[in-house]
Amino acid sequence: MKLRNKEKDVIALLSKAQRENKHNYITEDKLKLIAQEAGLSYGEVYGVATFYSLFSLKPRGEYVIRVCDSGPCHLMGLKSIFEVLEKELKIKVGETTDDGRFTLEEVSCLGICNEAPAMMINEKVCDNLTPQKIREILRELRKKK
Amino acid sequence: MIKELKSPLRVVLDNYGRINPESIEEYIAQDGYEAVGKVLREMRPEQVLSEIKASGLQGRGGAAFPTGLKWEFTAKAKAAPKYIICNADEGEPGTFKDRAILEGDPHKIIEGMIIAGYAVGAHYGYIYIRGEYLLSINRFNKALKQAREHRFLGEDVFGSGFNFQIEIHQGAGSYVCGEETALMESLEGKRGNPRFKPPFPPSSGLWGKPTLINNVETLANIAPIILKGADWFRIFGTKECPGTKVYAISGHVKEAGLIEAPMGITLREIIIDYAQGMRDSKFKMAQVGGTAGAILGEDMLDVSLDYASLGEKGLVLGSGAILVMDETTCALDMLKCFLNFFKRESCGKCIPCRVGTEKLLELATAISRGEGKEDDIDLMLHTAKVVQKTSLCALGQSLILPISTILKYFREEVTEHIKGRCPTGVCKI
Numbered sequence: 001m002k003l004r005n006k007e008k009d010v011i012a013l014l015s016k017a018q019r020e021n022k023h024n025y026i027t028e029d030k031l032k033l034i035a036q037e038a039g040l041s042y043g044e045v046y047g048v049a050t051f052y053s054l055f056s057l058k059p060r061g062e063y064v065i066r067v068c069d070s071g072p073c074h075l076m077g078l079k080s081i082f083e084v085l086e087k088e089l090k091i092k093v094g095e096t097t098d099d100g101r102f103t104l105e106e107v108s109c110l111g112i113c114n115e116a117p118a119m120m121i122n123e124k125v126c127d128n129l130t131p132q133k134i135r136e137i138l139r140e141l142r143k144k145k
Numbered sequence: 146m147i148k149e150l151k152s153p154l155r156v157v158l159d160n161y162g163r164i165n166p167e168s169i170e171e172y173i174a175q176d177g178y179e180a181v182g183k184v185l186r187e188m189r190p191e192q193v194l195s196e197i198k199a200s201g202l203q204g205r206g207g208a209a210f211p212t213g214l215k216w217e218f219t220a221k222a223k224a225a226p227k228y229i230i231c232n233a234d235e236g237e238p239g240t241f242k243d244r245a246i247l248e249g250d251p252h253k254i255i256e257g258m259i260i261a262g263y264a265v266g267a268h269y270g271y272i273y274i275r276g277e278y279l280l281s282i283n284r285f286n287k288a289l290k291q292a293r294e295h296r297f298l299g300e301d302v303f304g305s306g307f308n309f310q311i312e313i314h315q316g317a318g319s320y321v322c323g324e325e326t327a328l329m330e331s332l333e334g335k336r337g338n339p340r341f342k343p344p345f346p347p348s349s350g351l352w353g354k355p356t357l358i359n360n361v362e363t364l365a366n367i368a369p370i371i372l373k374g375a376d377w378f379r380i381f382g383t384k385e386c387p388g389t390k391v392y393a394i395s396g397h398v399k400e401a402g403l404i405e406a407p408m409g410i411t412l413r414e415i416i417i418d419y420a421q422g423m424r425d426s427k428f429k430m431a432q433v434g435g436t437a438g439a440i441l442g443e444d445m446l447d448v449s450l451d452y453a454s455l456g457e458k459g460l461v462l463g464s465g466a467i468l469v470m471d472e473t474t475c476a477l478d479m480l481k482c483f484l485n486f487f488k489r490e491s492c493g494k495c496i497p498c499r500v501g502t503e504k505l506l507e508l509a510t511a512i513s514r515g516e517g518k519e520d521d522i523d524l525m526l527h528t529a530k531v532v533q534k535t536s537l538c539a540l541g542q543s544l545i546l547p548i549s550t551i552l553k554y555f556r557e558e559v560t561e562h563i564k565g566r567c568p569t570g571v572c573k574i
Contacts, residue, residue: 074479109436111235
């Protein structure tokens with residue numbers, strides 16, 4: 001019976017590579033290495049890496065802020081959330097702060113619609129967001145070294 | 146813990162919030178794994194199939210395909226090995242029911258998968274959980290470990306000679322992977338591009354082998370049906386759509402959350418009886434079935450929310466997501482949000498979908514800025530129709546539904562934007 005060979009599972013290898021990188025992304029060298037390990041072409045692995053939204057091929061901040069931009073969150077006041085984040089962090093969606101601490105991303109539904117608007121900071125869920133709550137969250141994160 | 150609105154009736158959510166999901170002992174104390182025991186000790190695979198068929202259970206992921214029939218097709222397939230997949234790639238905006246089931250009662254899904262495996266002759270199952278659902282993944286991992294320790298998984302389950310294993314696959318962020326063939330591509334380690342159908346998964350699925358793929362909520366119905374019988378299951382819901390449905394309510398209501406209710410409840414009942422009414426302003430519209438679902442106006446408040454009744458009207462129940470919007474909402478602004486979602490999530494395989502979603506968003510954006518032309522609305526409908534007719538999967542095929550239903554109810558409101566005015570003041574013109 002054919003089972004998944006974890007050593008050759010590109011998605012698992014990419015996830016691992018990204019997790020181990022301190023800038024939250026997959027380097028070109030790593031892509032080449034994974035292609036070799038999985039016995040695929042560089043193009044195939046690049047195709048997989050760029051398909052999935054959780055993967056990044058450019059360096060990201062220590063904290064990746066992923067704001068849900070789907071219907072329920074949009075309805076419950078998302079616009080002000082983006083405005084506050086962009087103003088506080090002085091970056092636009094898709095960018096990373098100069099100090100390398102924060103990256104702002106716009107993502108599809110996170111499944112936290114009953115507590116909208118919501119976002120994730122790395123693996124942590126933040127819900128029922130208000131401009132004030134966001135400012136507090138950022139203040140706490142900035143305090144951490 | 147997701148807030149569960151008062152639901153007196155529970156089939157799928159019977160253990161939700163009542164047992165510790167990380168304790169297999171507590172699950173067992175609620176008759177947990179008894180359905181697996183009953184099936185392996187007392188029933189032949191054909192008997193399991195006929196029980197599920199008799200229950201009239203339909204796929205709860207959105208397509209509402211008769212579950213028993215799907216199982217039968219897979220059971221009849223000659224090739225081996227066969228696979229079971231639990232589709233836990235819940236990505237339809239407004240939907241959080243599968244997350245609740247996985248977080249609140251993971252063993253019920255394991256049980257459903259084992260029974261499915263026995264019925265169709267599969268010994269291996271995968272559960273594809275979206276990468277964002279970290280708590281679901283952790284809880285399911287724990288549950289799998291406990292089930293193996295208790296020998297509900299592995300070799301010779303219940304001394305019956307039946308073997309079954311389950312492995313988790315963690316998604317990496319993609320809406321279209323919820324489509325069954327895209328999910329299989331992804332499980333095989335590739336880009337999640339949907340495949341041509343036919344062949345359908347029961348004859349050729351994962352690695353080209355017969356595969357049974359069911360949604361989380363569908364599988365959560367299996368153990369109760371086996372234990373209590375198809376006749377019991379048919380007490381709930383309507384004749385065409387038996388059983389209960391877990392609806393996920395969000396938006397401008399006083400209480401957002403999950404409810405389990407018999408199939409056939411109405412939108413009015415959900416809003417008033419469960420969600421405690423509208424929050425601040427009057428009801429304007431609701432989107433049922435997620436972003437790929439239709440907009441329902443006030444005239445639809447008393448329509449039965451089941452697959453058959455909505456299907457007759459050319460609408461869908463889909464995943465059971467209900468987004469309620471009040472009068473402060475701009476119909477065009479929401480349409481733009483939906484189109485932005487489709488544009489972002491289109492996988493790009495079918496050119497009409499890849500280009501069409503982009504063009505549709507451009508048109509809607511221009512209109513919202515007061516830069517639209519009179520015939521832009523018809524151009525949007527035409528474009529959506531082309532995308533619908535020429536796309537391989539439901540993403541491209543169903544985006545016409547939100548567009549056409551918004552325009553059915555709010556064409557005048559959208560036209561006002563072309564004249565330079567947003568009636569709700571949401572769009573900056």
